[in-house]
Amino acid sequence: MAKFSSFNGTNDLSSKQIFNERLKYEIGLFDETTTIPKPMIKFYTGEFQFYGKVDETLKPITVNKKKLKLLSNRNNLFVLDFVEKQFKAMKQNFDKCVTVGSISKEDPYLSVLNPIKAYVSIDEQYSKYIEDITTTFNRDYIIKGNRLKNVLDFNSYMNNMIDYSNLTSQKIPITRSSFIKTNNCSMNTSGLVIELADLPFSDDAIKFEFTSSPNFKFFQNACIKYGFSIDYYAPWRIIADIDSPPMQEAMISLGYNRSTVFATHFDDAVNSEIENIKTVLYNGYNLLSRNQPISKLVTQCNRRLVSEIIQRPQISKRSVNNMIDDTVALQIFINMRASEQEVPFSKQIVSNITKNSFSYLTSFGISSSLQYVQEQMQTKQLTDSGTLNSIVLSLQNRKKG
Numbered sequence: 001m002a003k004f005s006s007f008n009g010t011n012d013l014s015s016k017q018i019f020n021e022r023l024k025y026e027i028g029l030f031d032e033t034t035t036i037p038k039p040m041i042k043f044y045t046g047e048f049q050f051y052g053k054v055d056e057t058l059k060p061i062t063v064n065k066k067k068l069k070l071l072s073n074r075n076n077l078f079v080l081d082f083v084e085k086q087f088k089a090m091k092q093n094f095d096k097c098v099t100v101g102s103i104s105k106e107d108p109y110l111s112v113l114n115p116i117k118a119y120v121s122i123d124e125q126y127s128k129y130i131e132d133i134t135t136t137f138n139r140d141y142i143i144k145g146n147r148l149k150n151v152l153d154f155n156s157y158m159n160n161m162i163d164y165s166n167l168t169s170q171k172i173p174i175t176r177s178s179f180i181k182t183n184n185c186s187m188n189t190s191g192l193v194i195e196l197a198d199l200p201f202s203d204d205a206i207k208f209e210f211t212s213s214p215n216f217k218f219f220q221n222a223c224i225k226y227g228f229s230i231d232y233y234a235p236w237r238i239i240a241d242i243d244s245p246p247m248q249e250a251m252i253s254l255g256y257n258r259s260t261v262f263a264t265h266f267d268d269a270v271n272s273e274i275e276n277i278k279t280v281l282y283n284g285y286n287l288l289s290r291n292q293p294i295s296k297l298v299t300q301c302n303r304r305l306v307s308e309i310i311q312r313p314q315i316s317k318r319s320v321n322n323m324i325d326d327t328v329a330l331q332i333f334i335n336m337r338a339s340e341q342e343v344p345f346s347k348q349i350v351s352n353i354t355k356n357s358f359s360y361l362t363s364f365g366i367s368s369s370l371q372y373v374q375e376q377m378q379t380k381q382l383t384d385s386g387t388l389n390s391i392v393l394s395l396q397n398r399k400k401g
Contacts, residue, residue: 037220038220038224039220039223039224039228039229039230039241040220040229040230040231040232040235041229041230041231041232041239042232042233043187043231043232043233043239044183044233049183050181051187051190051192051239052187052189052190052191052192052193052239053180053181053185053187053189053190054180054181055262055266056262057378058181058378059268059269059270059374059378060176060177060178060180060181060268060269060270061180061262061266061267061268061269062122062180062189062266062267062269062272063080063119063122063189063190063191063265063266063267064264064265064266064267067080067081067191067264067265068080068081068119068191069081069084070084071083071084071087071115071118071194072114072115072118074114075115075116077115077117077118077119077194078118078119078191079118079119079191079192079193079194079240080119080191080192080240080265081254082240082247082250082251082254082261083191083192083194083240083247085250085253085254086226086227086228086240086246086247086250087113087115087194087226087228087238089226090113090222090223090225090226090228091113093222093225093226094110094111094112094113094222095112097218098111098112103214103215103218104213104214104215107213107214107215108197109196109197109210109213109236110196110213110215110216110218110219111215113196114196115194115195115196116195116196116197116198117188117193117194117195117198118188118191118193118194118195119188119189119190119191119193120186120188120189121189122176122180122185122189125184125185125186125189126176126179126185126276129179129184129185130174130280130283131283133172133174134280134283134284134287135287137161137164137284138284138287138288138291141160141164142160142288143292147160148292148295149295151288151312152295152310152312153312153313154281154285154315154319154320154323155323157281157284157285157288158281158285158324158332161280161281161284162332162335162336165335165336165339165340166335166339169336169339169340170339170340170341170342170344173336173340174280174336174340175273175276175277175333175336175337175340176269176272176273176276177269177270177273177337177374178337178340180269187239191265192239192240192242193237193238193239193240194228194237194238194239195234195236195237195238196236196237196238197210197236199234199236201233201234207233207234207235210235210236211235216235223238224244225246226246226247227240227241227244227245227246227247227248227250228240228241228244228247229241242258242261243258268371268374270370270371270373270374271367271370273333273370274326274329274330274333274366274370277324277329277332277333277336278317278320278321278324278329281320281324282315282317282320285315286314286315288312289312289313289314289315290314292312293311293312294309294310294311294312295309295310295312326361326366326369327358327361329366330357330358330361330366330369330370330373331354333370333373334350334353334354334357334373335350337373337377338350338353338377341377353372353373353376353377356372356376357369357372357373360372
């Protein structure tokens, strides 16, 4: 039973009303004095906001698509293979209980479990995110910022993009590694999430109605039995708990285990950053050159103003690859990642990371140099409360305990 009789929070209220209603939902959805009932978890808070998007050291990861398995033919949904196995078993259990009458068959969502949404492509999400950034960059920073006359080719565009990232990327990161750690990147990209209803996340009354179902307690117990957590902020969304015994048993039955799952089912996001950077610059520049193909330059010559029409050319992906070799791309990546940190690095730290990364590039190749940069950026973050590194330490200490 809830502590309050109603929950009316929506995004349409005033700021004060939203605060009060969200607080009611935060502390009063269940009549518990200290903790919310299992297996509900408050995702989007603390370390849980990164669940499924980072590994145990908080390095950003992406799903190995070869490990995805079809969850529903009806709407072409996919999840990771061990998640599909457990959900299928839980769904069969619900079907059986509805048939024998042990749970209500009237609940629109919790009698027959029909997945509505599951895996979402990180590539599609990041592509849309970057498209919005480059559109804003071209329009506001280049054109409205009166810099168009200085952006006449790809190289000048690239230099301006680097300058822009230094100004904005702490709040609006450009690299995919940093994007993954933001709320702009959905937890659904993990392949661990299944949504059982298409309901608004912003309406607390609907959430309360969902948890008030006579089948909800059975749903909670079933999730525990099969290894799922329930999102407190969207109780129709379940997330595979890879640390639960049922989910680990499913992994073992498929030929791997908890200690190997990150290696077998996920890829390190940093490995694709060089290609990402080239694509961002290539698409952004060609968008600008299509919309602004000509610039008129006015210069003074012998006390006379002389105008010149400059054609801003389109560029091919092959030309971009020729202009941005691994050394240049690595330098751009380091500059962008450094500017994306919660606490800015000193010039000396960035210089040291750059110097050493070039040594890795020469001796071991681009993949090793990217891994080095990733590790250095990670470990040099301050350990103040709430930073990523403090959460890493928390996780490490918890394992030791």
